[in-house]
Amino acid sequence: MPPTEPLPAPGLLPAPAVAGSEPATASDTASDTASDTASDTASDTASETPGDMASGARPLGPADVRALAARLGLRPTKKLGQNFVHDPNTVRRIARLAELEPDEVVLEIGPGLGSLTLALLPAAAAVLAVEIDPVLAGALPATVAERAPTLADRLTVLTMDALRLRAEQLPSPPTAVVANLPYNVGVPVLLHVLEVLPSLRHGLVMIQSEVVDRLAAGPGGREYGAPSAKLAWYAEARRAGPVPRAVFWPVPGVDSALLSVRRRAEPAQEAGAEVTRAAVFAVVDAAFAQRRKSLRGALAGWAGSPVAAEQVLRAAGVDPSTRAERLSVADFTRIAAARGPCGSAAGPHT
Numbered sequence: 496m497p498p499t500e501p502l503p504a505p506g507l508l509p510a511p512a513v514a515g516s517e518p519a520t521a522s523d524t525a526s527d528t529a530s531d532t533a534s535d536t537a538s539d540t541a542s543e544t545p546g547d548m549a550s551g552a553r554p555l556g557p558a559d560v561r562a563l564a565a566r567l568g569l570r571p572t573k574k575l576g577q578n579f580v581h582d583p584n585t586v587r588r589i590a591r592l593a594e595l596e597p598d599e600v601v602l603e604i605g606p607g608l609g610s611l612t613l614a615l616l617p618a619a620a621a622v623l624a625v626e627i628d629p630v631l632a633g634a635l636p637a638t639v640a641e642r643a644p645t646l647a648d649r650l651t652v653l654t655m656d657a658l659r660l661r662a663e664q665l666p667s668p669p670t671a672v673v674a675n676l677p678y679n680v681g682v683p684v685l686l687h688v689l690e691v692l693p694s695l696r697h698g699l700v701m702i703q704s705e706v707v708d709r710l711a712a713g714p715g716g717r718e719y720g721a722p723s724a725k726l727a728w729y730a731e732a733r734r735a736g737p738v739p740r741a742v743f744w745p746v747p748g749v750d751s752a753l754l755s756v757r758r759r760a761e762p763a764q765e766a767g768a769e770v771t772r773a774a775v776f777a778v779v780d781a782a783f784a785q786r787r788k789s790l791r792g793a794l795a796g797w798a799g800s801p802v803a804a805e806q807v808l809r810a811a812g813v814d815p816s817t818r819a820e821r822l823s824v825a826d827f828t829r830i831a832a833a834r835g836p837c838g839s840a841a842g843p844h845t
């Protein structure tokens with residue numbers, strides 16, 4: 496959850512900006528990736544376009560979001576990261592950048608009032624929406640029935656915490672995750688679904704801008720840390736553009752951005768190493784817990800002593816005087832593997 500401005504009750508809201516009219520959208524996106532140009536945004540200025548009508552889904556504009564929230568008596572909470580997108584341009588852009596094939600099954604975490612859901616339904620064979628707030632989850636089928644009646648049978652809603660999601664709870668294996676994530680649990684949710692849903696091949700998620708930079712960072716920089724190395728275990732990740740604050744209600748106190756992920760072969764398979772993901776993540780956590788220390792010192796507790804750490808590091812071909820921020824996930828995998836068959840000389844790792 497991003498720190499947000501005070502959250503007014505829906506009835507007290509100032510009228511949101513007209514959909515698609517925010518100059519921030521055009522200028523902000525123009526300054527970022529090539530795929531997010533000002534002309535993309537400029538061509539998409541009405542809240543409901545002929546394209547939407549052809550797609551069979553009417554998007555939620557600012558007045559719709561306000562009316563729906565008021566009807567539900569919704570008071571967005573910081574605890575659940577409830578900042579809703581009220582700009583049809585933004586959800587169209589997310590659906591487009593997600594590069595969905597028509598036969599894909601999309602997992603959407605936190606559909607909220609349904610803004611993004613309505614953009615995803617025309618683009619995929621099915622949308623599996625996992626929402627923790629029972630009021631929002633309960634209202635979503637009616638919103639979709641009203642605004643996308645011909646696509647309503649593509650939607651499945653699960654009322655639950657996405658951090659507890661298991662593959663067997665879903666009616667079919669999702670191939671893509673597309674979400675405006677609740678920022679307070681964005682990273683753990685993303686890592687969790689990549690872990691428990693091996694069917695996920697790719698995704699596009701919105702999170703806090705600085706978190707996107709950290710997740711997409713490679714070894715060597717200040718932004719690279721345990722979350723970057725863990726995400727790299729599952730996927731290649733890249734920043735896919737900024738999202739202006741003005742597209743949300745309530746307006747968050749932080750900047751947002753899009754992160755694109757694409758599943759990769761697990762580093763252990765690539766290295767032919769017999770080591771579990773949990774064992775590799777244990778090394779990552781230990782190494783970054785004291786990221787200013789040399790690995791010899793940082794991994795002393797994990798290995799049993801500085802001398803044992805040095806032995807394991809040398810066996811893995813890693814310089815013991817190096818710091819964690821210089822190591823790729825493949826390096827961490829070799830270190831865990833060098834310690835023993837399951838990444839642990841002392842026994843199985845959790």
Ligand code: SAM
Pocket residue numbers: 575576577578579580581604605606607608609610611612625626627628631655656657658674675676677678680
């Ligand atoms: N997708 C909507 C949109 O773009 O307008 C809402 C996005 S809002 C940032 C995050 C949503 O995630 C909220 O609807 C919130 O209730 C839901 N949420 C928060 N924590 C969750 C969790 N652990 N599992 C599932 N949904 C969660």
